[in-house]
Amino acid sequence: MDKDIISSLRPAFVMTLLFAALLGLVYPLAMTGIGQALFPVQANGSLVRDNGRVVGSTVVGQAFASDRYFHSRPSAAGDGYDGLASSGSNLGPTSRVLAERVKADVARLSGTAPGPNVPPDLVTTSASGLDPHISPEAAFYQVDRVARVRSLDPASVRRIVEQAIETPLLGFLGEPRVNLFKLNRRLDALGAKPAA
Amino acid sequence: MTFQGWLLVAAFTGVLLLLAKPMGLWLFALYEGRRTPLHPLLGPVERGFYRLSGIDPAEEQGWRRYTVHMLIFNAALLLFTYAVLRLQGMLPLNPLGFGGTSADLAFNTAISFTANTNWQSYGGESTMSNLSQMLGLTIHNFLSAATGIALAFALFRGFARREMKTIGNFWADMTRVTLYLLLPICVVIAVFYIASGVPQTLAGSVDVTTLEGVKQTLALGPVASQEAIKLLGTNGGGFFNANSAHPFENPTALTNFVQMLSIFVIGTGLTYCFGKAVGDTRQGWAILSAMMLLFLAGAAITYWQEAAGNPVLHQLGVAGGNMEGKEVRFGIAQSALFAVVTTAASCGAVNAMHDSFTALGGMIPLFNMQLGEVVVGGVGAGIYGFLLFAILAIFVAGLMVGRTPECAGKKIEAREVKLAVLAIAVLPLVILGFTAIASVTGAGLAGPLNRGPHGFSEILYAFTSAAANNGSAFAGLSANTPFYNGMLGVAMWIGRFFIIVPMLAIAGGLAEKKYTPPTAGSFPTTGPLWIGLLIGIVAIVGGLTFLPSLALGPIADHLAMMGGQLF
Numbered sequence: 176m177d178k179d180i181i182s183s184l185r186p187a188f189v190m191t192l193l194f195a196a197l198l199g200l201v202y203p204l205a206m207t208g209i210g211q212a213l214f215p216v217q218a219n220g221s222l223v224r225d226n227g228r229v230v231g232s233t234v235v236g237q238a239f240a241s242d243r244y245f246h247s248r249p250s251a252a253g254d255g256y257d258g259l260a261s262s263g264s265n266l267g268p269t270s271r272v273l274a275e276r277v278k279a280d281v282a283r284l285s286g287t288a289p290g291p292n293v294p295p296d297l298v299t300t301s302a303s304g305l306d307p308h309i310s311p312e313a314a315f316y317q318v319d320r321v322a323r324v325r326s327l328d329p330a331s332v333r334r335i336v337e338q339a340i341e342t343p344l345l346g347f348l349g350e351p352r353v354n355l356f357k358l359n360r361r362l363d364a365l366g367a368k369p370a371a
Numbered sequence: 372m373t374f375q376g377w378l379l380v381a382a383f384t385g386v387l388l389l390l391a392k393p394m395g396l397w398l399f400a401l402y403e404g405r406r407t408p409l410h411p412l413l414g415p416v417e418r419g420f421y422r423l424s425g426i427d428p429a430e431e432q433g434w435r436r437y438t439v440h441m442l443i444f445n446a447a448l449l450l451f452t453y454a455v456l457r458l459q460g461m462l463p464l465n466p467l468g469f470g471g472t473s474a475d476l477a478f479n480t481a482i483s484f485t486a487n488t489n490w491q492s493y494g495g496e497s498t499m500s501n502l503s504q505m506l507g508l509t510i511h512n513f514l515s516a517a518t519g520i521a522l523a524f525a526l527f528r529g530f531a532r533r534e535m536k537t538i539g540n541f542w543a544d545m546t547r548v549t550l551y552l553l554l555p556i557c558v559v560i561a562v563f564y565i566a567s568g569v570p571q572t573l574a575g576s577v578d579v580t581t582l583e584g585v586k587q588t589l590a591l592g593p594v595a596s597q598e599a600i601k602l603l604g605t606n607g608g609g610f611f612n613a614n615s616a617h618p619f620e621n622p623t624a625l626t627n628f629v630q631m632l633s634i635f636v637i638g639t640g641l642t643y644c645f646g647k648a649v650g651d652t653r654q655g656w657a658i659l660s661a662m663m664l665l666f667l668a669g670a671a672i673t674y675w676q677e678a679a680g681n682p683v684l685h686q687l688g689v690a691g692g693n694m695e696g697k698e699v700r701f702g703i704a705q706s707a708l709f710a711v712v713t714t715a716a717s718c719g720a721v722n723a724m725h726d727s728f729t730a731l732g733g734m735i736p737l738f739n740m741q742l743g744e745v746v747v748g749g750v751g752a753g754i755y756g757f758l759l760f761a762i763l764a765i766f767v768a769g770l771m772v773g774r775t776p777e778c779a780g781k782k783i784e785a786r787e788v789k790l791a792v793l794a795i796a797v798l799p800l801v802i803l804g805f806t807a808i809a810s811v812t813g814a815g816l817a818g819p820l821n822r823g824p825h826g827f828s829e830i831l832y833a834f835t836s837a838a839a840n841n842g843s844a845f846a847g848l849s850a851n852t853p854f855y856n857g858m859l860g861v862a863m864w865i866g867r868f869f870i871i872v873p874m875l876a877i878a879g880g881l882a883e884k885k886y887t888p889p890t891a892g893s894f895p896t897t898g899p900l901w902i903g904l905l906i907g908i909v910a911i912v913g914g915l916t917f918l919p920s921l922a923l924g925p926i927a928d929h930l931a932m933m934g935g936q937l938f
Contacts, residue, residue, distance in 0.1 A: 349624025
């Protein structure tokens, strides 16, 4: 047994250092080089700039609470959409805290909205707290409010939502969804133009 | 539940089965030490590593030497990562200026990554520098996976070899698997992830002024390179706290599909490789069939429960499936499937928060881990865990027909059965014992976020995940305390190495045995009867042990949920 231990020491420590260099430095740094060269936008977070200022990422969600915008889902990341503290609520199915939070959100929403049934994603926190999407139902649910606040024709707002719907790949990979950052930017662009 | 959802399950299973044979053949080439098309490129690296560390890759090792070398190597890796984490504040590539981690967190994390568990007591983006992620953690993702596959090779040799005292060379197995299997696949997948929107940069973060004019800081880093091996090596340690739910780790449904395949592909390939090694691929397919049936049963239950949703929320006017803790781009089907995949394997990556699953939807991931993660399982660990159950199953079959049992041409005798039971008993002992301690001590009870039976489930899930080397969590549990860091660290260590050592002892013993050709009286280790027996043994031995604890946790939680009782 002692012979086994002694014979293992040199390979154990030398291999640790060699693999640390290869897998811990060469591999990630090489991938960084390849990524920055081939896909500079994605490799840096898919950022969008307006006049040189970073206004968001098309991949990661941001908070939308103003009535001028389609609202994002509730978020448990920090104080909401904290990009340094991704997290879900981790509340279980029988949690009183969860039930009361949902109850309050439903009461707030159903004051402003059409149907009796609230789309589930609008009153539930996502897993990351940084969900960039809402479901098409959740977007349609908010069309009337957004149109009213922006003094737009609801039909035209609805059309923007329809155009923004992303469909599942091959019909089954993923869910129909709306990227809120893109949708709300399109809304802003529309508001900036004179009414056609 | 939707037709599209079932189509997803079917497509996933289909693609996986198609990949099993090519992956198995590649693994078999490495198992035999044959040249691969990658040798011209990476051969010099392999030889250089051997030369610098003084290894003769052709030197055969007996099971004791193989075990000791594997253990000392893992101990060296553990010390290395402990040092990197503690010294983090003084090391470079630390754009957000994090200090060194606490001793108990470094202890827990170093064990966690060494043992292929990747339990994370910390939030990645708020604790770990880029250097720690790369140098301290990514290397374990490769090497703990390579260790697992090497160990599976050693056990295969036990079955395949006749009257030999050796089971291969640990260094050669581990190095070849890393260089010719894990690294090349990761390079390809990492490029795909980057193209799909996963960041790969040395920057620490970027400031955003949102459309509403609020400041948001997004954490960045070398994410894609770590993400690729995180899933392929069934590690599961995320770059970010939210793991594969974070849009930067898993931005699209397609990356999600690739992540699920990555988790399973080596594990399924190893079943084919086992069949090749013992000279009868039907034995490999039989094992894979048993695994797949258990997997699909679990996937169906979780998908059904999550799609059915939470009656408590239905009463509040929120119709539909359970979307708490799920991302819109994945929805119910991809979240449920991912949860079952990641716990059937010992991965532990999550794309949805298991803590917020419905009671029974969350019980399946828990149950998968309690079975010992032998449903495909972790890379290497899944197949050697399953073969331990196979030894038990053939022993039971032998008792029923009254003959000395044989498996793959080797007589299974008292020594093998004793060692297999020893290895299998480790899991219940640690999970139930440690959960019991945590459930009656103040430090343990301070952990759960949720109250009532769900709080107990959080504790049970934590020790199950740690002992089974999974690493996923009912993440409401506040586990970054000296109590949990310490207890879970010990559970992870025992759960990994107290199974490995008896397993290697079996491998060594089997290699020394003569080949016993099958006769008309042998119990066939292929075909539906054997598959049924395997499933029965896994479910009864693995499952029944934990039934009382499940009754106290998720089942009580389910009854409360259906009755609308809140805690």
